[in-house]
Amino acid sequence: MEDCEEYSLWVYPQQVKKIEEVRQGYTYFVENDLLIAKITPCFENGKMSIAKNLKNEVAFGSNKFFVLRANKEKVLIEWVYYCLRNSNFLEEGKSAMAGTDGRRALRRDFIENYLIPLPPLEVQKELVRDLKEEQEIIDYQKKTINLLEKKREIYLKNLW
Numbered sequence: 001m002e003d004c005e006e007y008s009l010w011v012y013p014q015q016v017k018k019i020e021e022v023r024q025g026y027t028y029f030v031e032n033d034l035l036i037a038k039i040t041p042c043f044e045n046g047k048m049s050i051a052k053n054l055k056n057e058v059a060f061g062s063n064k065f066f067v068l069r070a071n072k073e074k075v076l077i078e079w080v081y082y083c084l085r086n087s088n089f090l091e092e093g094k095s096a097m098a099g100t101d102g103r104r105a106l107r108r109d110f111i112e113n114y115l116i117p118l119p120p121l122e123v124q125k126e127l128v129r130d131l132k133e134e135q136e137i138i139d140y141q142k143k144t145i146n147l148l149e150k151k152r153e154i155y156l157k158n159l160w
Contacts, residue, residue: 011049
C-alpha cells in the first residue's frame with residue numbers, strides 16, 4: 001500500500017520477499033494489473049495505480065486492494081485507470097462503502113457493476129496518449145510549485 005501513491009498512473013513495488021512469506025494474507029497481482037485501494041481514507045485519496053516492473057512479473061500486496069485485469073483485446077488498462085480516476089467514480093464509491101466510520105471499505109459489487117465507456121481500441125490508444133501528455137504537464141507543474149514553495153520557505157526563514 002505504501003508504494004502506491006495518490007493519483008499516480010504507475011506503481012513500482014519496492015519490497016522483495018520470499019513467496020512463502022506472502023502466499024497467505026496478501027493479494028496476488030501481475031504486471032499491468034490495476035490496483036484500487038478499497039479502504040478509507042486510501043480510496044477517497046485516489047490510491048489506484050497500474051503495477052509495473054514487478055520481479056518475475058508477479059507480486060503480492062496488501063489485501064486492502066481490488067485488482068483489475070484488462071482483456072487486452074478489448075480495453076487498455078490505462079483507459080480503465082483514467083475512467084476510474086474521475087471524481088464521479090470516487091464520489092459514487094464513497095457512497096457505496098460499507099462499515100462503520102473510520103473502518104469503511106468499498107464493496108466488490110460496486111467495482112464489478114461500475115460502467116465505463118468502451119470506445120474502439122484505437123480510440124482508447126489516442127485518448128490515453130493525450131491524457132498521459134496532459135498528466136506529464138500537470139506533474140511538471142506540481143514539481144515546479146513544490147520547488148517554489150520550498151524556496152519561499154527558505155527565503156522567509158532567512159529573513160528572520
